[in-house]
Amino acid sequence: MQNSEELKWALLVASLAMLTMAFCMISFVMYYQKRRFEEEKKINDIEKNYNRLLLDTALNSEETERRRIAQDLHDDIGTMLSLTKLSLNQLIKMAGNSRNEKEDQIMRKSQSLVEETILHVRRITRDLVPTTLERFGLLEAIEEFIHKLAEDKNLTISFHAGMEEFPRQAQKLELTLYRIMQELVNNAIKHANCTRIEITLEIREELIGLRVTDNGIGFDPEKMKESSMAGLGLLGIESRLAILNGTVLYEKPEKGGASAFAQIPVMPVADVKLEPLHPFRRERVNV
Amino acid sequence: MFPVYLTYCTKNPVGCIAVFITLLPLILIIYRKAYIDPSFKLLLLYLIFKLIIDVIMFHTAAMHQNNLLYFNIAIPFYYSFLSGMFYFKFSSITFKRFLIASMIGFLIFTVWDILKSNSQLHDLHNHRAVLFAKTVEGVLIIALVLLFFYDIIKSLQIPNLLTFPFFWVCSGLLLYYSSFIFIAPVFHYTATWKNSFDLGIANTIPTLFEILCALFFSIGIYHFSTADYAKQ
Structure with missing residues (x-):
């Protein structure tokens, strides 16, 4: 009789142990699956943010480069062209009425070419930096x-x-x-x-x-x-x-x-700077 | 006849619930049209077969007749239906071949076990439960469920397991067979006319988990959506 009682308990304990294992297995699968999905999502988010940052940096670099070129055009070429125009005007004044018609034509053509180039440079710089x-x-x-x-x-x-x-x-x-x-x-x-x-x-x-x-x-x-x-x-x-x-x-x-x-x-700017930025200021486009 | 059934039900309510709870997932499969999935079609066949066997066993038990022959005969069919469900869930050809081989092998093994457990097969009154076959069935089904769980974790294709119908089916099977695996061989010795040994609560545990298993099936089938079937 005692043996049968022990057998009953042994069976009960073994079955309960097996059931506990089954419950643990189901819970583990659910937990592990959930955790892996969360990890996967995190990795995806990190990758997404990284790509976004790369893209942002690339576009910022492009804007900075545009500014640099615009600044060079304005400061160097623009200044030199203005000086050239000034020199040409002086030359025309100095030559006075002594030059012949052909020389006069060349002078005016040069003057007009320089003026046109200045306008072009101005247009290009404005296109580069709005x-x-x-x-x-x-x-x-x-x-x-x-x-x-x-x-x-x-x-x-x-x-x-x-x-x-x-x-x-x-x-x-x-x-x-x-x-x-x-x-x-x-x-x-x-x-x-x-x-x-x-x-x-x-x-x-x-x-x-x-x-x-x-x-x-x-x-x-x-x-x-x-x-x-x-x-x-x-x-x-x-x-x-x-x-x-x-x-x-x-x-x-x-x-x-x-x-x-x-x-x-929308990304409204509450405190908009009323003073315009210097169009060709040397700075990273901080947007 | 009805008072006999009623008396049996009042004497053995948990067993009776376990018989008729099968109707719940069965009706749900038809209502939710889950049978469009081959695995759930096999689950439907399993539930129909199980209900028929259980009702026959319920009737014979109420009539005080030995019903262990039905219990023994049903074992290879249960295994075939349940392992067949996994046949459609795994893509490996080798694994599918192994499943078919295991069905044939298990059928032969169960026949051998029935013959071994019952030297006088024609004596239905003293027919005994198989010694190994039910336990082996449990081990095989648990192994298949664990393999499926491993596949789920490895493939990482199901975002939410709680809404994945087959996960509930597998969980139900895992719990039911875990509760039965140690008790099944004991039935060979205890389930006889002359037996005076009562297993007590250990006898009720598999029945309780059979009910739980049917409820898990029902939850799984409830989550089945014909619209999302292609995605699964």
């Missing part, structure tokens, strides 16, 4: 950009802002939107064979939206990205947006052409 953007903001910078392109009689560019007073945003955001707008408009001009471009800028809730629509031949963004060279501009747009958690959507309007809609979460 000083209007830094001084007055996105609306003015876009309007200035459109104004420059308005010389082309076959192209009509219109710009609509959702509000009259567009609040200043963080420098990085404004620069990103400006560069995206530049890229999209340049793409439309180069590749779309369009006659009309519409730019719309609006703030909806916590997002700033930029839409560029043209009436050109349109394009397939997926195919463009797959091709090795043609899609670099679009990839650049996506890279810039990725840094600011922005998105871009390419559409094909029913009436034809192409439309790109970029959205970025």
Whole structure:
């Protein structure tokens, strides 16, 4: 009788031990799986942040380089051209009426060439560093950009802002939107064979939206990205947006052409510096 | 007949619940259309077969007849259905071949065990439970479940195990067979007409975990979604 009682207890203990092991096994699988997923997620986040940082650094370097080139053009070439113009003016004055017609023609041609070169240098420096953007903001910078392109009689560019007073945003955001707008408009001009471009800028809730629509031949963004060279501009747009958690959507309007809609979460600047930054100041673009 | 069943139910309520709780996952499989997954189709067949065997055993037990023949016969079928479920969960061809070989091997082993345990097969009144086959079935199913768990951890494809239907099925099987693995061979000696040895609570543990297993199946099937089936 005692043996049977012991057997019962032995069976009970063995079964309970086995069940405990089973419960532990199930709990372990659940816990381990969860932990591995969390680790995997952490690694993915680190990789994502690292890539973002790399991209950010690359774009900052690009802006810094643009500033440096613009500064060199302004300080060195610009100054030398101004001096050349001054010297030419002096030479013309010194020569007085003694020079013949041909010499006079050469002198004036040289003078006009120097003036034209100065204008070109000024335009290039402004293209390299959008000083209007830094001084007055996105609306003015876009309007200035459109104004420059308005010389082309076959192209009509219109710009609509959702509000009259567009609040200043963080420098990085404004620069990103400006560069995206530049890229999209340049793409439309180069590749779309369009006659009309519409730019719309609006703030909806916590997002700033930029839409560029043209009436050109349109394009397939997926195919463009797959091709090795043609899609670099679009990839650049996506890279810039990725840094600011922005998105871009390419559409094909029913009436034809192409439309790109970029959205970025707002980053308002509470304390906007009213004094403009020196356009060619030597500094890292700290955005 | 009904009062006989009722009397049996009142005497052995846990055993009766274990018989009829099988209806819950069975109905859920049909309701949730989980049978579109080959593994769950086999689970449905297993549950139908189990319900039939359990009902027959319930009837014979209520009639005070020896029902261990059904218990013994069901063993290779249970193993075939359950291991068949894992056949569709593993991609390795070698493993699939091993599973088929194990089904055939286990069938032969169970027949040998039945014959060995019952020298006089025609004497159904004194028919005894198998000595090894149920334990071997338990060991094999536990091994398959652990292999599946290893595969889950290794592949890292299921973000949330609590919503993964087959994880619940495996957990239920693991608990049920863990509770039964030591008690099964003892049945060979205790489950006889002349036996005076009562296992006590140890006898009820596998029945309780059989109920828990059916509940785990039901939870798993409840999480089954035909829309997400392709993703699984």
